Amino acid sequence: MSMTKTIKTFKDLQGIFDRLRTERLLEKTRITISSGTCGQARGSVEVVEEFQRQLKKHNLKDKVTLKVTGCHGFCEVEPNAIIRFGPDSQRSIFYQKLKLEDVEQIVSDTVLKRKVIDRLSYVDLETGKSIAYLEDIPFFQKQNRLLLSNNVLVDPTDINDYLAIGGYTALQKTLSQMSPDEVIESIKRAGLRGRGGGGFPTGRKWESCRKAEGDIKYVICNADEGDPGAYQDRSLLEGNPHSVLEGLIIGGYAVGAREGYIYVRNEYPLAVKHVGIAVKQAEEYGLLGENILGSGFSFTININRGGGAFVCGESSALMASIEGRIGEPRFKHVHATEKGLWDRPTTLNNVKTWATVPLIINKGADWYASIGTEKSKGTMIFSLVGKINNTGLVEVPMGLPLRDLIYSIGGGIPGGKRFKAVQTGGPSGGCIPEALLDLPVDYEGLTAAGSMMGSGGLIVMDEDTCMVNVAKYFLSFTMEESCGKCTPCREGIKHMLEILNNISEGKAEERDLEILEEIGNMVKETSLCALGGSAPNPVLSTLRYFRDEYEAHIKDKRCPAGVCLELIHYSIDGAKCTGCGVCRKECPQGAISGQKKESHKIDKESCIKCGICLEVCKFNAVVVG
Amino acid sequence: MKRAMVSREVDEIVSRYEGQITGSVGILQDIQNRYNYLPKEALVHMAKRLNVPLSQVYGLATFYKALTLKPRGKHLISVCMGTACHVRGGARIADEIQRRLNVKVGETTEDNEFTFEVVNCLGCCAIGPVMVVDGKYYEHMSARKISPILRKYETK
Numbered sequence: 017m018s019m020t021k022t023i024k025t026f027k028d029l030q031g032i033f034d035r036l037r038t039e040r041l042l043e044k045t046r047i048t049i050s051s052g053t054c055g056q057a058r059g060s061v062e063v064v065e066e067f068q069r070q071l072k073k074h075n076l077k078d079k080v081t082l083k084v085t086g087c088h089g090f091c092e093v094e095p096n097a098i099i100r101f102g103p104d105s106q107r108s109i110f111y112q113k114l115k116l117e118d119v120e121q122i123v124s125d126t127v128l129k130r131k132v133i134d135r136l137s138y139v140d141l142e143t144g145k146s147i148a149y150l151e152d153i154p155f156f157q158k159q160n161r162l163l164l165s166n167n168v169l170v171d172p173t174d175i176n177d178y179l180a181i182g183g184y185t186a187l188q189k190t191l192s193q194m195s196p197d198e199v200i201e202s203i204k205r206a207g208l209r210g211r212g213g214g215g216f217p218t219g220r221k222w223e224s225c226r227k228a229e230g231d232i233k234y235v236i237c238n239a240d241e242g243d244p245g246a247y248q249d250r251s252l253l254e255g256n257p258h259s260v261l262e263g264l265i266i267g268g269y270a271v272g273a274r275e276g277y278i279y280v281r282n283e284y285p286l287a288v289k290h291v292g293i294a295v296k297q298a299e300e301y302g303l304l305g306e307n308i309l310g311s312g313f314s315f316t317i318n319i320n321r322g323g324g325a326f327v328c329g330e331s332s333a334l335m336a337s338i339e340g341r342i343g344e345p346r347f348k349h350v351h352a353t354e355k356g357l358w359d360r361p362t363t364l365n366n367v368k369t370w371a372t373v374p375l376i377i378n379k380g381a382d383w384y385a386s387i388g389t390e391k392s393k394g395t396m397i398f399s400l401v402g403k404i405n406n407t408g409l410v411e412v413p414m415g416l417p418l419r420d421l422i423y424s425i426g427g428g429i430p431g432g433k434r435f436k437a438v439q440t441g442g443p444s445g446g447c448i449p450e451a452l453l454d455l456p457v458d459y460e461g462l463t464a465a466g467s468m469m470g471s472g473g474l475i476v477m478d479e480d481t482c483m484v485n486v487a488k489y490f491l492s493f494t495m496e497e498s499c500g501k502c503t504p505c506r507e508g509i510k511h512m513l514e515i516l517n518n519i520s521e522g523k524a525e526e527r528d529l530e531i532l533e534e535i536g537n538m539v540k541e542t543s544l545c546a547l548g549g550s551a552p553n554p555v556l557s558t559l560r561y562f563r564d565e566y567e568a569h570i571k572d573k574r575c576p577a578g579v580c581l582e583l584i585h586y587s588i589d590g591a592k593c594t595g596c597g598v599c600r601k602e603c604p605q606g607a608i609s610g611q612k613k614e615s616h617k618i619d620k621e622s623c624i625k626c627g628i629c630l631e632v633c634k635f636n637a638v639v640v641g
Numbered sequence: 642m643k644r645a646m647v648s649r650e651v652d653e654i655v656s657r658y659e660g661q662i663t664g665s666v667g668i669l670q671d672i673q674n675r676y677n678y679l680p681k682e683a684l685v686h687m688a689k690r691l692n693v694p695l696s697q698v699y700g701l702a703t704f705y706k707a708l709t710l711k712p713r714g715k716h717l718i719s720v721c722m723g724t725a726c727h728v729r730g731g732a733r734i735a736d737e738i739q740r741r742l743n744v745k746v747g748e749t750t751e752d753n754e755f756t757f758e759v760v761n762c763l764g765c766c767a768i769g770p771v772m773v774v775d776g777k778y779y780e781h782m783s784a785r786k787i788s789p790i791l792r793k794y795e796t797k
Contacts (some may be wrong), residue, residue, distance in 0.1 A: 054765040057778035091767030218699065244723035247764025282670060282707060283760060323666045323705025326761060340665035341697075342704040401725035401766035439724065475724045489727050493761070499704075550675045602785060604740075624740070627733055 022302035025310045026192050028358075029184065036180035041103055045080045047129060048098040048168060049114075052254050053247075053286050054086030059115070060084075060095035064336045066119040072124055083177075085166045086255020086290075089409040090155055093138060098168060099126055110150035111136040141405055158425050158480055160387070161411045162395050163371050167255035172290045175297040178258040184303055186374035190266050191311035194377075196226060199270040203373065205381035207393035212238055212366030213441065213470035214546075215392070215459040221363055225271040225353040228361035233273040236357065236364040237264050239280040239287070240334060242326040243442025244493065246473035248397040248409050249367035253287035255282065256371070257294035261317060263370030265304065266377060268315045271363050275316055279334050282321040292319055312532030326443075326497035330545050331356075331364045333499070344499045345545035366471070368397060388414035392458035396472055400426045403433065403478040412457075419453040422476060433478040439560070443490045443497075444550030446557025447483060466557040468550065482579035483562040484569055488516045490554035498547065505548025509540035512555060519566060521582040522573040528568055533559060578640040581625050585641070588629075590615040592637035599629035599638065644682050650675060651686045662691055667700055669708050678712045697759070713756040714749040717792045719773045720782075723762030726769035727791055734770050737784040741791065754795060 023029045047067060051060040064084050071077050074518045088096060099122075100108040109132055111122065125131040137146035138153050142439060145384045147153050166605050170177035178184070190199055204219030225233060237260060237483055241249040253408035264276045278295075280288055295317050298304040306314045325343050327333045333343040335357045356362025372394060388394050392414035398421065401407050405427035412421065418438060422428065429435050437447040440457075443591065446467035449454065455461050459469050500506045515532050518524040536552035536559075543549045559566060575583040588599075588608075593615040600608040600616060607623045610616030618629070630638040654671045658664025668691075673684050679702050688695040702708050720726075720735045735746070738757055740748050749756040763771055768780035772790070779790060 053765055057765050057768060057771075057780060091765070094767065241764075242761060244727075244762035245725045245766060247762070247766070250764045283763065318663075320663070321667050321670055323670065324707030324760075325705050337666060338663055340662035340701075341699050349645075399764075399766065402728045407725075446709070473724065475728065477728055481728050481793075486728070489724070489732075493722075497761075501762075528683075626737055626740075626784050627730070628783075631783050631785050 020559055021300045023309060024302060026188055029188055031180070032179055034161060036176055040180055043081055044102055045125070046100045046139075047080060047082060047122075048083040048085055048088075048100075050086070050088040050090075050096050051084045052094075052251060053284070054087060054091045055095040055538060056286070058094050058113075062116055062334050063095050063097075063114045063119060067123070069492075070123040071529045072454045073129075074107055074128065076123070076127065080127060082204070083171055085170060086172050087251045087409065088168050089161070089164050089251070089411075090153075090406070091409070092405070092407045093579065097122065101130065107149040107151050108191055109148060110138060110153060112138050119422075146319055151611050155406050155408065155410075155425055155427070158420070159411050160395050160413050162375055162387075163252065163256075163259070164397060164409060166215060166259060167251065170256055170258075172257055173293050175258060175294070175301060178256070182378070183258050183374075184262055186377035187262050187265055187303065188309065190269060190377055191309055196270045196272065199266060199377070200226060200561075202376060202381045203270070204616065206376045206384040206538060207381075207391075208369065208372055208376060208384065209392065209397070209459065210366060211368035211372070211472075213444070213468060215343055215469060218365060219320050221353055221365070222271050223266065224351065225273075225361045225363040228354045230361050232275075232360050233271055234357045234360055234362045235264055235267045235271060235273045235276040236331075236334070236338070236362060237276065237278040237367060237370050238364055239278055239284075239291075239327065239328040239335060239367045240322045241281055241284075241367070241471060242329040242497075243444075243471045243473050245401050245439075245475045246442060246471040247367045248282075248400050248472055249289050250284045250401055251397075251409055252367050252371050253284070253291050255290075257291045258298065259371040259374060260291070260367055261294055261298055263302070263373035264317060265308070265315050265412055266373050267363060267365070267370065270311055271341045271361070273363070274314055275318070277318050277320055277357070279322060279328070279338060282324065288319070288321060303492070309511055325499075326493075327499045327545075327547055330547055331544070334364070335362065340501075344501045345547070347544055368472075389456065389458045391460055394403050395426045396469070398457075398474045400474050400476070402439075402475040403429055403481065405430050406478040414458045415456040415461075417454045417456055418448065419427075419476075421457065421474065422453070426476070429476065429478050433436065433480065435476070436479055436481055437477045437486075437558075439467075439475040439477065439482065439486065439554070440473065441468035441550075441553070442473050443493050444468055444546065445470050445473075445555055446488065446553045447477070447561060448557075449561040467553065480577050480579070482520075482575055482577035483558040483565045484516065484520050484575070485577075487555045487558045488513065488520060491516060491551070494547065494551040498551075502542075502544035504539045504542040505544065505551065508535050508543075509548070511535055512539070512552065516555070520575070520580040522569060522580075524570045526570055527568075528570070530562070584625065585620055586618050586623055586629065587639050587641070588616050588618055589637045589639050594635055596634070598634070602628050602632045606626065647680065648686045651661045651683050652690065655687060655690045660690060662693065662723065665691070665698070666705060669698075669702060669705070673708060678709050681710075709747070711747075711749070714753045715758075715796075716775050717758065718753050718755055718791075719758045719760045719763075721761075721763045721765075721769060721771040721773075722759045723764070723766060723769065725766035726762075726771055729769050731770040733784050734772060734782045737787050738772075741787060755791070
């Protein structure tokens with residue numbers, strides 16, 4: 017570690033800001049490639065290497081800045097490139113689904129001749145026309161990307177990039193101008209609520225921790241993002257880790273902690289890596305450590321990796337895990353703000369909550385409070401996934417109706433299928449039907465609909481999704497993840513799942529639905545922690561809105577969506593079958609027979625319903641019913 | 642496995658965490674990364690180094706889902722069981738792999754070639770259903786795509 021890097025005073029930091037900003041203003045052409053986990057899974061690393069080769073070949077290495085960043089949020093079209101000609105440029109060219117072979121043309125046509133390559137542009141789903149500029153793409157247009165927009169601007173492995181966009185100015189302001197009480201007051205006035213899903217007022221949490229007795233206190237960043245279908249925390253940690261660190265340091269200052277922990281899911285290797293690099297760089301710059309910026313305030317951050325236990329996303333279980341124990345929650349008659357980690361006053365917040373803190377400090381509490389609804393302020397990042405055209409991370413003001421999220425931004429359901437439900441809040445949430453699509457999305461609205469905000473996953477389901485199967489899926493998940501400490505959760509969920517299994521196998525009776533509801537409500541009311549307390553939600557909400565589907569399974573022994581294996585069988589529509597023989601060759605069971613050019617048949621006895629015939633048939637002749 | 646070597650390697654891992662109990666889960670992860678699983682000798686030595694009962698280390702090793710006491714095969718296959726993958730047919734992928742390899746979740750094939758695991762969500766929902774083999778992501782999986790992929794990894 018070279019000591020020359022250390023920023024010792026506020027004035028030194030200001031000097032760095034000024035220098036980096038000037039450098040940016042001189043920049044001519046910038047190519048930004050999204051290279052988060054999704055991007056890398058689709059070959060972004062190779063695309064970046066090809067760009068490096070091509071820029072070198074054309075002698076452009078000094079004239080063009082190539083930025084490799086985290087996820088830009090539009091997962092559907094990754095890897096994508098954003099090309100901007102100078103910092104004053106109002107528009108950026110957006111290229112999607114890049115392949116190695118596209119790179120040469122981008123450099124020769126777009127970078128050198130400023131020509132837009134039509135075939136690489138995003139195609140509007142409604143008009144079928146291609147859209148050249150990012151600013152015109154509906155997916156981006158309708159968002160308010162307070163947190164996510166910075167992902168596009170910074171190389172997450174370079175602290176200078178974060179400083180260049182004004183990173184750590186909020187820390188500078190906090191340490192030089194604000195008292196801890198003023199920081200807390202500001203967060204309170206902004207109306208920020210916990211983004212992990214609980215929605216507890218952040219300022220109030222900080223205040224009780226500050227007031228709690230004890231000289232050693234802790235702050236924790238919960239990055240154990242376990243909800244399936246939610247990955248916004250990963251995206252922030254991967255794409256802009258310093259924003260999270262900055263928030264955590266400010267929080268430490270406000271509550272009186274000198275030590276912070278980031279508990280991150282080990283299933284997110286890139287996030288673990290980037291947050292590790294960020295902590296190291298912040299230490300080298302003196303933004304972490306002793307006497308930060310000469311303010312007298314000292315603060316360090318430790319990183320703890322999770323062990324693949326969902327329950328560790330629960331705050332008391334998470335703290336147990338940091339302490340090196342098994343991650344079992346405890347009863348919270350005493351709040352963590354008084355007795356948390358090692359029985360010391362502790363403030364735990366979600367990644368998004370911490371990342372929002374610098375914004376509030378910089379732009380003001382009143383500005384933040386002006387966004388959103390009366391009780392839910394600011395923006396929320398949702399992961400819009402499942403049966404949706406524009407899969408991605410979308411950041412919108414609280415209170416936007418679900419319909420706008422799914423249709424205006426998400427582009428609706430693929431393949432002309434019918435919307436059935438949207439699941440929010442992960443395994444703790446519920447399914448919301450079409451009739452409630454105009455529901456404004458905020459903490460209260462979702463709870464009233466029998467679901468919850470949770471970590472912001474929005475999983476869209478269409479007519480081919482069976483709601484009994486979905487309920488079964490979530491319940492199997494929570495049963496697996498229940499730590500087993502309290503009886504209602506350990507036994508109750510198991511019994512509910514047994515009933516659901518019977519329903520999906522056509523073995524249930526009508527009165528089972530009442531039993532299901534009864535056990536569900538019992539588990540909800542009597543479980544020790546939020547895992548059990550919310551586990552019945554997927555079942556109770558589907559029973560509330562999709563009872564007819566449950567009844568079809570029970571009374572008619574029929575799965576309307578064609579999903580539950582015991583209630584469906586595969587057959588071949590003789591009128592459509594051309595006898596091409598593809599399904600016969602592909603069937604792993606040898607269950608399909610038929611002569612060439614004659615219609616084929618599936619033997620029901622040996623068919624295992626694997627679905628391969630359905631997948632390979634080009635004539636839609638395979639029928640599931 | 643040579644006990645002296647295991648002890649030395651565990652010493653090195655434990656010292657990364659300054660011998661602190663708070664590093665336990667991380668230490669176990671690192672041991673698993675080194676040996677592909679958690680060998681008994683390593684756990685015994687770790688408990689000694691941290692000065693805690695072996696039962697405590699064993700408790701951790703069996704509580705956390707990502708940790709395993711059983712040796713893994715040459716190749717690790719994980720299928721994402723996230724909600725987005727599920728509604729797009731992720732369970733079918735998992736079923737088909739289990740059928741092809743004749744193993745259950747968490748098991749290793751008899752020839753020690755493949756270990757099959759499921760993971761709750763990898764957070765790359767746009768490309769689901771997702772299957773990962775030795776860190777390589779396979780996107781938009783279908784039951785039919787499995788065999789040709791597995792064949793690439795089988796020892797010839």
